[in-house]
Amino acid sequence: xxxxxxxxxxxxxxxxxxxxxxxxxxxxxxxxxxxxxxxxxxxxxxxxxxxxxxxxxxxxxxxxxxxxxxxxxxxxxxxxxxxxxxxxxxxxxxxxxxxxxxxxxxxxxxxxxxxxxxxxxxxxx
Numbered sequence: 001x002x003x004x005x006x007x008x009x010x011x012x013x014x015x016x017x018x019x020x021x022x023x024x025x026x027x028x029x030x031x032x033x034x035x036x037x038x039x040x041x042x043x044x045x046x047x048x049x050x051x052x053x054x055x056x057x058x059x060x061x062x063x064x065x066x067x068x069x070x071x072x073x074x075x076x077x078x079x080x081x082x083x084x085x086x087x088x089x090x091x092x093x094x095x096x097x098x099x100x101x102x103x104x105x106x107x108x109x110x111x112x113x114x115x116x117x118x119x120x121x122x123x124x125x
Contacts, residue, residue: 003017003052003055003056004055004061015099018055018100018103021055022048022103022105022110025103025107026106026107027110029107030110030111030112030113034113035112035113037112042108044112047107048103048104052100056088056091056096057084057087057088060088061076
């Protein structure tokens with residue numbers, strides 16, 4: 001929702017918002033999940049990507065609502081999965097891939113807690 005608000009106020013799509021989403025999701029998964037395994041990292045990556053897609057979709061819905069002079073909830077209530085996919089495809093740019101990749105990386109990297117004191121470290125041979 002923050003992504004859509006910033007974009008609708010500034011009339012600019014700020015790709016770095018995706019990196020912020022990835023970091024926020026990753027840190028949230030780490031804090032709430034308290035995990036150290038790879039499943040937490042994958043969850044952080046997937047949730048980061050979904051957050052970016054949701055941010056872009058909500059932004060488009062806000063812009064459509066402004067253009068048609070209706071409420072955002074009215075636009076969202078008429079949105080089905082196929083229409084959502086069409087909107088995302090129609091507004092997609094190559095730079096989205098770069099920022100989505102950065103968000104996924106941040107979500108993956110920040111989702112797991114670092115090893116605690118006394119944790120075993122691998123021995124190289």
